[in-house]
Amino acid sequence: MDMQSRIRQLFQASIDTKQQAMDVLAPHIEQASQIMVNALLNEGKMLSCGNGGSAGDAQHFSSELLNRFERERPSLPAIALTTDSSTITSIANDYSYNEVFSKQIRALGQPGDVLLAISTSGNSANIIQAIQAAHDREMVVVALTGRDGGGMASLLLPEDVEIRVPSNVTARIQEVHLLAIHCLCDLIDSQLFGSEE
Numbered sequence: 001m002d003m004q005s006r007i008r009q010l011f012q013a014s015i016d017t018k019q020q021a022m023d024v025l026a027p028h029i030e031q032a033s034q035i036m037v038n039a040l041l042n043e044g045k046m047l048s049c050g051n052g053g054s055a056g057d058a059q060h061f062s063s064e065l066l067n068r069f070e071r072e073r074p075s076l077p078a079i080a081l082t083t084d085s086s087t088i089t090s091i092a093n094d095y096s097y098n099e100v101f102s103k104q105i106r107a108l109g110q111p112g113d114v115l116l117a118i119s120t121s122g123n124s125a126n127i128i129q130a131i132q133a134a135h136d137r138e139m140v141v142v143a144l145t146g147r148d149g150g151g152m153a154s155l156l157l158p159e160d161v162e163i164r165v166p167s168n169v170t171a172r173i174q175e176v177h178l179l180a181i182h183c184l185c186d187l188i189d190s191q192l193f194g195s196e197e
């Protein structure tokens with residue numbers, strides 16, 4: 001296949017996955033935004049984590065809250081747990097890579113805070129341990145997953161929300177995760193500061 005056809009095929013695959021995800025995910029994204037707004041109105045903060053591309057997504061989300069999304073508004077409290085290389089390398093070195101997020105959550109997480117846990121497979125051990133730590137700290141979990149939800153799906157409590165992309169392809173799942181994150185940012189801003197249209 002020539003490269004132009006290949007590019008068109010990738011664009012089409014991304015469009016198709018988003019089309020299939022739209023109706024399935026919309027209610028879960030709305031519910032997740034309400035959980036986040038509720039936490040922010042009650043002095044709570046957002047913690048976020050993921051591996052690889054999902055680490056980038058975790059940071060993308062926190063920077064949109066801390067800085068801005070599409071409009072002028074006050075900074076909102078969020079911490080990406082993927083950025084402190086001294087902390088991450090020392091936890092991985094002294095304990096286990098599986099604990100790099102959970103140890104930070106046990107230190108920083110407060111009841112009423114929200115964990116945005118991102119994994120395309122739902123099976124990354126450090127994300128699973130992060131969810132367990134968040135529950136121990138009485139936090140609510142918003143899980144961005146794919147495939148069959150993996151081990152993460154079965155760990156979630158009734159008050160948590162799973163946004164599971166209906167795809168088995170990592171890159172396509174990541175593309176929808178980013179769209180879901182932008183929806184969350186838009187809904188948070190409009191619920192807290194009014195809709196701008």
Ligand SMILES: O=C(CO)[C@@H](O)[C@H](O)[C@H](O)[C@H](O)COP(=O)(O)O
Pocket residue numbers: 051052053054118119120121122123124127170171174
């Ligand atoms: O971005 C990509 C592939 O598109 C990779 O870096 C990917 O994020 C890594 O393989 C992750 O370790 C996968 O973890 P997960 O999504 O299964 O939790």
Ligand SMILES: [Zn+2]
Pocket residue numbers: 053171174
């Ligand atoms: Zn990628």
